[in-house]
Amino acid sequence: MQGIGNDFMVVDAISQPVYLNQGQISQLAHRNFGIGFDQLLMIEAPQHPEADFHFRIFNADGSEAGHCGNGARAVAKYVRQKGLTWKRELRLSTNTATMNTVMEDNGLITINMGKPRLEPEKIPLRFAQQSETYMIDAEGIRYKIGAVSMGNPHCVLQVEDIDKAAVGKVGPILSHHSYFPAQANVGFMQVVESNEIKLRVFERGVGETLACGTGACAAVVAGRLQKILDEKVKVTLPGGSLWIRWAGKGSPVYMTGPAKVVFEGQIDV
Numbered sequence: 001m002q003g004i005g006n007d008f009m010v011v012d013a014i015s016q017p018v019y020l021n022q023g024q025i026s027q028l029a030h031r032n033f034g035i036g037f038d039q040l041l042m043i044e045a046p047q048h049p050e051a052d053f054h055f056r057i058f059n060a061d062g063s064e065a066g067h068c069g070n071g072a073r074a075v076a077k078y079v080r081q082k083g084l085t086w087k088r089e090l091r092l093s094t095n096t097a098t099m100n101t102v103m104e105d106n107g108l109i110t111i112n113m114g115k116p117r118l119e120p121e122k123i124p125l126r127f128a129q130q131s132e133t134y135m136i137d138a139e140g141i142r143y144k145i146g147a148v149s150m151g152n153p154h155c156v157l158q159v160e161d162i163d164k165a166a167v168g169k170v171g172p173i174l175s176h177h178s179y180f181p182a183q184a185n186v187g188f189m190q191v192v193e194s195n196e197i198k199l200r201v202f203e204r205g206v207g208e209t210l211a212c213g214t215g216a217c218a219a220v221v222a223g224r225l226q227k228i229l230d231e232k233v234k235v236t237l238p239g240g241s242l243w244i245r246w247a248g249k250g251s252p253v254y255m256t257g258p259a260k261v262v263f264e265g266q267i268d269v
């Protein structure tokens with residue numbers, strides 16, 4: 001499946017037992033020697049009585065992540081398409097988040113992504129809490145960043161021109177910075193208007209992807225905290241656009257966007 005180009009191998013681990021280790025996942029993720037994907041989404045039975053499904057997220061390098069926004073839309077679509085449920089409104093959980101999803105009449109999916117976590121220990125970030133931004137030194141350069149957890153850690157920096165952003169160079173430097181003990185997804189945001197941004201994301205465990213849903217939420221939260229963005233923002237990533245809404249501190253973030261099945265198959269591992 002794909003959600004604006006962030007692509008997934010989605011596995012139904014309810015109807016069949018699935019055991020994949022880190023090495024097998026990274027082999028399957030390989031774009032030449034495997035199926036090729038940014039993340040594996042493994043759909044499991046609910047872990048709470050009020051949830052409909054649980055899903056686990058594995059990055060292309062086989063590491064496990066706590067949340068995936070584009071993946072959540074893919075799961076919401078997949079479970080209906082495979083007849084695992086007929087409900088248009090679902091409650092999904094991951095290892096770090098629970099969320100409500102709604103299938104809109106136009107086919108887009110809206111997700112209540114929960115409240116962003118801004119406390120350094122919850123991101124996690126080794127820094128005393130600041131209200132808007134943090135200054136981080138890396139390899140002789142000082143970066144002004146926003147730090148947000150959407151159930152996974154995000155570092156957001158503003159750039160003048162998204163096409164010239166050094167995503168492949170600065171992304172891994174900040175992602176592996178010692179201030180982020182669990183590493184971070186690094187978003188490069190160009191503000192076009194107060195209701196529109198362009199974004200590229202260097203994802204932890206993958207590299208630059210065509211889109212990152214939690215990254216889009218984190219960028220809007222970081223921009224709102226800096227008072228440069230409106231409540232509703234169109235976020236355009238290399239693979240397409242998402243619509244993000246955040247009323248401010250204490251409120252959940254809403255994300256709307258598409259998800260599509262690309263092909264189905266069977267594989268022996």
Ligand SMILES: N[C@@H](CCC[C@H](N)C(=O)O)C(=O)O
Nearest residue numbers: 065068069070152212213214
């Ligand atoms: N592509 C995802 C995020 C996937 C997990 C991330 N790489 C991490 O390790 O936290 C999204 O759409 O949010």
